[in-house]
Amino acid sequence: MDTTDEYYDKEVEWLQEETAKLIPLQTEWNKALTGSAYRADFENEFGKQLFKLMDAELLVSDERIVPEIVEQGKLTQEYSKTAAQATIEFNGEKRNFYGLLKFMESTDRAERKAAFEAWAALYEQISPKLDEQYSKLVALRDESAKKMGFPTYTEMAYIARRRFDYTQEDAAKFREQIREIVTPAVAKIREKQRVRLGLDKLRYYDEALKFPEGNANPIGTTQELVDKAQNMYRAMSPETGEFFDFMKEYRLFDLETRPGKHMGGYMTSFETYKAPFIFSNFNGTSADVDVLTHEAGHAFQGYLAMRSIPISDLTGSTAEINEVHSMSMEHFAYPWMESFFGENAEKYRTAHLIGAIEVIPYLVSVDEFQHRVYAKPGMDAMERRGVWHEIERKYMPWRDYDGNKFLEEGGFWMQKQHIFLYPFYYIEYALAQICAFQYYGRMKEDRTKAWADYLNLCRAGGTKGYFELLKTGNLLNPFEEGTVEKATGHVIDEIMKLY
Numbered sequence: 001m002d003t004t005d006e007y008y009d010k011e012v013e014w015l016q017e018e019t020a021k022l023i024p025l026q027t028e029w030n031k032a033l034t035g036s037a038y039r040a041d042f043e044n045e046f047g048k049q050l051f052k053l054m055d056a057e058l059l060v061s062d063e064r065i066v067p068e069i070v071e072q073g074k075l076t077q078e079y080s081k082t083a084a085q086a087t088i089e090f091n092g093e094k095r096n097f098y099g100l101l102k103f104m105e106s107t108d109r110a111e112r113k114a115a116f117e118a119w120a121a122l123y124e125q126i127s128p129k130l131d132e133q134y135s136k137l138v139a140l141r142d143e144s145a146k147k148m149g150f151p152t153y154t155e156m157a158y159i160a161r162r163r164f165d166y167t168q169e170d171a172a173k174f175r176e177q178i179r180e181i182v183t184p185a186v187a188k189i190r191e192k193q194r195v196r197l198g199l200d201k202l203r204y205y206d207e208a209l210k211f212p213e214g215n216a217n218p219i220g221t222t223q224e225l226v227d228k229a230q231n232m233y234r235a236m237s238p239e240t241g242e243f244f245d246f247m248k249e250y251r252l253f254d255l256e257t258r259p260g261k262h263m264g265g266y267m268t269s270f271e272t273y274k275a276p277f278i279f280s281n282f283n284g285t286s287a288d289v290d291v292l293t294h295e296a297g298h299a300f301q302g303y304l305a306m307r308s309i310p311i312s313d314l315t316g317s318t319a320e321i322n323e324v325h326s327m328s329m330e331h332f333a334y335p336w337m338e339s340f341f342g343e344n345a346e347k348y349r350t351a352h353l354i355g356a357i358e359v360i361p362y363l364v365s366v367d368e369f370q371h372r373v374y375a376k377p378g379m380d381a382m383e384r385r386g387v388w389h390e391i392e393r394k395y396m397p398w399r400d401y402d403g404n405k406f407l408e409e410g411g412f413w414m415q416k417q418h419i420f421l422y423p424f425y426y427i428e429y430a431l432a433q434i435c436a437f438q439y440y441g442r443m444k445e446d447r448t449k450a451w452a453d454y455l456n457l458c459r460a461g462g463t464k465g466y467f468e469l470l471k472t473g474n475l476l477n478p479f480e481e482g483t484v485e486k487a488t489g490h491v492i493d494e495i496m497k498l499y
């Protein structure tokens with residue numbers, strides 16, 4: 001809530017050290033259960049998935065790597081502070097990233113460009129620190145992997161992220177499908193955007209502006225937006241209505257941005273109270289509404305699962321599925337956008353749909369980047385920037401940094417906190433969007449049926465593995481040849497017609 005608060009700084013540090021000390025106990029517990037003569041009976045009672053998770057945890061968590069884990073905790077905390085507290089002077093005021101956002105979507109191109117340049121300068125200014133923190137993090141992760149007997153951190157991360165159903169090779173094939181199908185489609189959408197904006201060339205600071213007269217912004221204060229969300233969820237279904245009433249009654253939000261507040265948005269839960277909690281940085285753009293659909297999608301799933309699944313380890317799945325809960329909710333919420341955006345609702349929906357597809361090449365870029373980084377953990381800052389630049393050319397050939405040296409050299413990756421804090425977490429968003437697009441397509445034809453499948457998926461939580469859950473939710477597997485094309489085809493057609 002305030003990364004400048006020294007008292008809580010110490011508290012977090014203490015918590016990280018003490019939690020790491022619990023690892024040996026956790027290992028003993030896992031060993032006792034997985035090696036028990038009654039394992040089969042336990043599996044009959046609680047399902048096989050719980051034990052699969054424990055088997056995996058034993059491979060990646062151990063007393064031997066406690067020092068590395070503690071050290072990583074310190075570094076990630078340092079990183080979070082560096083990123084959250086970075087400011088830059090813009091329009092006569094010191095601003096952080098969120099303070100720049102509105103200007104980055106300005107309809108005045110000169111202002112937009114200046115805001116993006118300030119944004120790039122903000123990262124360039126902290127880049128020596130970030131580079132150092134990241135180099136140390138990569139080295140520590142690599143060391144712990146080697147201590148645990150893995151050739152590189154990548155193999156360990158796949159197990160730690162519970163990727164039991166797909167391999168590095170499958171991920172590479174999926175990225176290739178994106179490059180073949182989504183990249184050219186986004187290039188066409190970008191070309192339409194260029195014409196619509198009346199520009200000679202679409203530069204990086206133009207990408208976020210979808211309409212010459214400006215993007216749609218939500219109408220109302222934070223409290224009003226929450227009230228609107230409540231009306232929406234009450235109208236959507238009895239389940240969502242009950243969920244959001246609960247959120248509001250117990251004030252389970254911290255929505256507005258403040259100086260020094262941790263960046264980003266997320267949902268977490270207080271399991272004892274079966275209560276989800278939403279954290280975000282509201283800043284007056286349409287992203288605020290995305291929080292009320294995306295994070296609320298996670299929260300809704302948590303609310304349901306915490307009430308139907310007795311084992312807390314199984315209420316949520318892995319991110320490949322969890323992000324389906326949240327990203328699909330963004331689409332299911334479309335019919336209520338009039339209440340948030342008034343006459344600009346259609347504009348919001350179009351921009352949202354474009355945003356959902358055009359981000360996919362970026363998502364897989366972050367994935368490929370991390371594979372490259374951990375394959376060669378000794379890379380220095382400039383080598384890493386070179387790798388980012390090369391990957392960017394491959395998946396986002398339209399990207400034009402208009403002579404900004406820091407970005408042209410490959411500095412863009414640094415603004416992605418997942419790369420620092422949650423290694424390898426990113427391809428999941430792309431996999432999940434491919435599934436969310438399937439629900440969106442079916443929603444256009446038979447909303448009732450699509451919603452029923454979605455509810456089934458939410459209720460199943462993490463009681464089964466990834467591929468099995470896809471079946472539960474009636475979804476095509478994103479790794480299967482043809483799924484990317486089927487899932488994105490109707491979206492691309494719709495955008496080309498609308499935009």
Ligand SMILES: [Zn+2]
Nearest residue numbers: 294298323326
């Ligand atoms: Zn999410």
